[in-house]
Amino acid sequence: MNIDEVSRVFKDLKSMIEPEAQISILSSNRLIITTSTDKLELIANLLKNYGFDHVKSVTAIDYPMKNIIEISYLISSFNNLNLSKIILTLKTLIDRNKSISKSLYKVWPSVEFLERETYDLMGVFFEEHPENTSLILPEDYKDIRPLRKDFKLIK
Amino acid sequence: MEIVDLILNILLHPSIFVPLIFPGFITILIIIILLIWAERKVAAKIQMRIGPLYVTRRFGGILQLLADLLRYMFAEVITSKDSDKFIFIASPIVALTATLLPLAVIPAGSLLGIELIALRTNISLLAALALSSLTPIFIIIMGWASNNKFALMGSLREGHLMISYEVPLYLSALSVAILHGSLDIVDIVNNQQRVWTVLINPFAAFSFFISVIMSTSRFPFEITESDSELVAGPYTEYSSILYGLVMGVPYMRLYVFTLLFVDLFLGGWYPLIDGFSSITLIIKVLIILLFSVFLRSVYPRYRLDQAIRIGWHILFTLSLISITLSLLIIGWVM
Amino acid sequence: MKTSLSKQQDNRKEIELFIGPQHPASGHMRFIGRVDGDIFTNFIPDPGWVHRGIEKIAENRKWIQIIPLVERAAILDAANMNIGYVIALEKLLDIEPPPRAQYLRTLLCEINRITSHLYGFGIAGIMIGSSTFYMWPFADREPLIDIAQLITGARLTYSYMIPGGVRRDLPQGFKEKALKALKYIERRLNNDYFRIFFDNPVTKARYQEVGVLKRDDAIRLGIVGPNLRASNVKYDVRKVEPYAAYPELEFDIAYEKEGDCYARLLVRVEEIRQSIKIIRQILDALPQGPIIHKKYEKLVSLRKLEEYQKTGIFGLPAIFTVLRPPAGEVISRVEAARGELIFHIISTGELRPYRLRMVTPSFRNIVLFRELISGARVMDFPAIYGSIDYFPPESDR
Numbered sequence: 001m002n003i004d005e006v007s008r009v010f011k012d013l014k015s016m017i018e019p020e021a022q023i024s025i026l027s028s029n030r031l032i033i034t035t036s037t038d039k040l041e042l043i044a045n046l047l048k049n050y051g052f053d054h055v056k057s058v059t060a061i062d063y064p065m066k067n068i069i070e071i072s073y074l075i076s077s078f079n080n081l082n083l084s085k086i087i088l089t090l091k092t093l094i095d096r097n098k099s100i101s102k103s104l105y106k107v108w109p110s111v112e113f114l115e116r117e118t119y120d121l122m123g124v125f126f127e128e129h130p131e132n133t134s135l136i137l138p139e140d141y142k143d144i145r146p147l148r149k150d151f152k153l154i155k
Numbered sequence: 156m157e158i159v160d161l162i163l164n165i166l167l168h169p170s171i172f173v174p175l176i177f178p179g180f181i182t183i184l185i186i187i188i189l190l191i192w193a194e195r196k197v198a199a200k201i202q203m204r205i206g207p208l209y210v211t212r213r214f215g216g217i218l219q220l221l222a223d224l225l226r227y228m229f230a231e232v233i234t235s236k237d238s239d240k241f242i243f244i245a246s247p248i249v250a251l252t253a254t255l256l257p258l259a260v261i262p263a264g265s266l267l268g269i270e271l272i273a274l275r276t277n278i279s280l281l282a283a284l285a286l287s288s289l290t291p292i293f294i295i296i297m298g299w300a301s302n303n304k305f306a307l308m309g310s311l312r313e314g315h316l317m318i319s320y321e322v323p324l325y326l327s328a329l330s331v332a333i334l335h336g337s338l339d340i341v342d343i344v345n346n347q348q349r350v351w352t353v354l355i356n357p358f359a360a361f362s363f364f365i366s367v368i369m370s371t372s373r374f375p376f377e378i379t380e381s382d383s384e385l386v387a388g389p390y391t392e393y394s395s396i397l398y399g400l401v402m403g404v405p406y407m408r409l410y411v412f413t414l415l416f417v418d419l420f421l422g423g424w425y426p427l428i429d430g431f432s433s434i435t436l437i438i439k440v441l442i443i444l445l446f447s448v449f450l451r452s453v454y455p456r457y458r459l460d461q462a463i464r465i466g467w468h469i470l471f472t473l474s475l476i477s478i479t480l481s482l483l484i485i486g487w488v489m
Numbered sequence: 490m491k492t493s494l495s496k497q498q499d500n501r502k503e504i505e506l507f508i509g510p511q512h513p514a515s516g517h518m519r520f521i522g523r524v525d526g527d528i529f530t531n532f533i534p535d536p537g538w539v540h541r542g543i544e545k546i547a548e549n550r551k552w553i554q555i556i557p558l559v560e561r562a563a564i565l566d567a568a569n570m571n572i573g574y575v576i577a578l579e580k581l582l583d584i585e586p587p588p589r590a591q592y593l594r595t596l597l598c599e600i601n602r603i604t605s606h607l608y609g610f611g612i613a614g615i616m617i618g619s620s621t622f623y624m625w626p627f628a629d630r631e632p633l634i635d636i637a638q639l640i641t642g643a644r645l646t647y648s649y650m651i652p653g654g655v656r657r658d659l660p661q662g663f664k665e666k667a668l669k670a671l672k673y674i675e676r677r678l679n680n681d682y683f684r685i686f687f688d689n690p691v692t693k694a695r696y697q698e699v700g701v702l703k704r705d706d707a708i709r710l711g712i713v714g715p716n717l718r719a720s721n722v723k724y725d726v727r728k729v730e731p732y733a734a735y736p737e738l739e740f741d742i743a744y745e746k747e748g749d750c751y752a753r754l755l756v757r758v759e760e761i762r763q764s765i766k767i768i769r770q771i772l773d774a775l776p777q778g779p780i781i782h783k784k785y786e787k788l789v790s791l792r793k794l795e796e797y798q799k800t801g802i803f804g805l806p807a808i809f810t811v812l813r814p815p816a817g818e819v820i821s822r823v824e825a826a827r828g829e830l831i832f833h834i835i836s837t838g839e840l841r842p843y844r845l846r847m848v849t850p851s852f853r854n855i856v857l858f859r860e861l862i863s864g865a866r867v868m869d870f871p872a873i874y875g876s877i878d879y880f881p882p883e884s885d886r
Contacts (some may be wrong), residue, residue, distance in 0.1 A: 054711035059846040110711025136537035319798035381512035383871035456618035458868040
């Protein structure tokens, strides 16, 4: 994929999402969009209409020092082979203590199990997710979620 | 000497000899041991494996099944807490007995000049078919008594299959009776001295054979105990010697039906070897048995609804055709 | 891992069936199905029984130790799991392996793709009751595992790729042995497998028009790999974002239009053919040169360097144990045998990754159980399970 096309997509997206969100380039065909939680669904819908049709990963990263959890949706396209060369990271920051975010299930049904796993292992509650139950851990699990940084593996 | 004579007389009397020795219990045991060994060896050969080997290594592991049976014998019989215990334990035993009952009326040639038929009646074909339909009922009862969802579903499958294979099975058997004008199997066999029924009415033979394959759950109709979704179907909860029994039942059933098949379609004990006509019969039976178990290496299994469809659409039609054919032939000859 | 029953209303017509984790066909997972007669009205996959916490363990391991760790996600697809991580790590380190190493990586990945698909065939075969098609593909993996062993020294978990290159060069006489193995597989695949299984009327009856996944649904649910391509989506990471030596190799994307179970199997058959084609090209056009980046070649001791020049086996430099990639975020994707594998790694310039996110293809395909089996017949469950080539340990990580 040539640089021109990435920059064209970049410009398109920039004009489409600003000022609600910020877009930046991570590397040759990786773009990052950062937005706030309440604008997340709006931006997601815009991106879906632009042609990004599925989510590859939901990555939640715990930053106990800054008291935030960063949630990244890696999104791309199967239909549009030009867009499928790009992996777009849709990033949002949430409060670590509350750890509630908005589910993007309505926009991309492919997030279903990815968000469930994130809820299970990182303890991020996704509002409006159809099945906010545990996937891997026992259902009555009460301890610190294992992927949080304060969960220590026994040495 | 008199006592020996007496014992010999009792033993060689058809009503003892047939159910106990040939073609009854002991023969069945030997044939099943050989058959399962052959099934596993043939499948292993096809599948690039060695198959059973370690028990009696010199003979290629021929006694493997005997070793397994011994192991079953000494294993604990586990009955689950919620099962209907009496029926749970009784039904495999009754099923086994019921499976062997048709042997009483199925003739098996003659050995040392003794006619091997325990009970000669002029409706022996009807009797054999009626007695053979007892086993599935006990298989269904097994699944119900186990109180296990997989067992229950397996029993229901057996019930569904039963009605779809029994009708073509009986119709095609009766078409043979029409053809030979008799319900006595001995008469039917004697009628085939010159030409076998399979050559006159191949439709009947085909639908009978496929129905037998279906009723004894051989591949591609191994649906009742289909292990990839039902674990072991109606036999799921059985362990130790009871498991040995329930696993033996389909093989015994296959043997009984094959005996009937050979009598009805493959000329029974003809061509005769004087005094030892049973040997001809048993060779034919072994060939058919080997073919039936060989199917395992070739076919996956059909889905339940597909098997039922085959039963009603193809086999039922074929058995009707075979009856029509028999009637036409009778009409033409007369 | 659910501990309570599914929350549906009690319906006297239906029974609730728990399939697994100890069941002949469930694999290391559980399914909760509701059966009405012969139809599954609802079918829920319940994974997590072989969860090993690779993501968490990775946060506590040094960068180089993670190479064997991520392989454990799918042991029979180890090379593809390996290359995904190593590519991500190389992006962080900003290093590019030499061309010969790229070709060797591709070679091992394709061998792994074939063995993984053969494994999938075997499982699919036994699930619908064909014991012969269970044994054959499993046995036929052996020649390929043998040639993989010639390259790497291990049968399954190779840990062959390291940042900057690979650990070993090809041994003498490798090409002849590899070509022989490929010829054998090709003959088996094109003749024997079709005669015993793919052209078998029973197989066709079980697979055709069963578990149909439409193109739009496949995209909507984010399905990956052969399952996606069987629904007529021509998405293959090897073409979309070529890595290793794929840009220089010629191959086609295998795809089918029907989207049923049979199409999913045929896609795998075609992928094996394409992999054989790729391996043949690699064996013909393998470039000469080093197998490890120059920068790392200088780091090893003199004794190890001599051994490397003599035998082609590169001992790991001791400095790898204190590898500190610069801080940053990197996302890599590769086409593993079962589909697209994603690594999303956050580095803070420490000895260990701050966060390693690994999304395996099986995990993204897990939703297929619910979508395809709900509404299907009970006996379709093993057929569909076999056809989507789902591998619980890979999904659980």
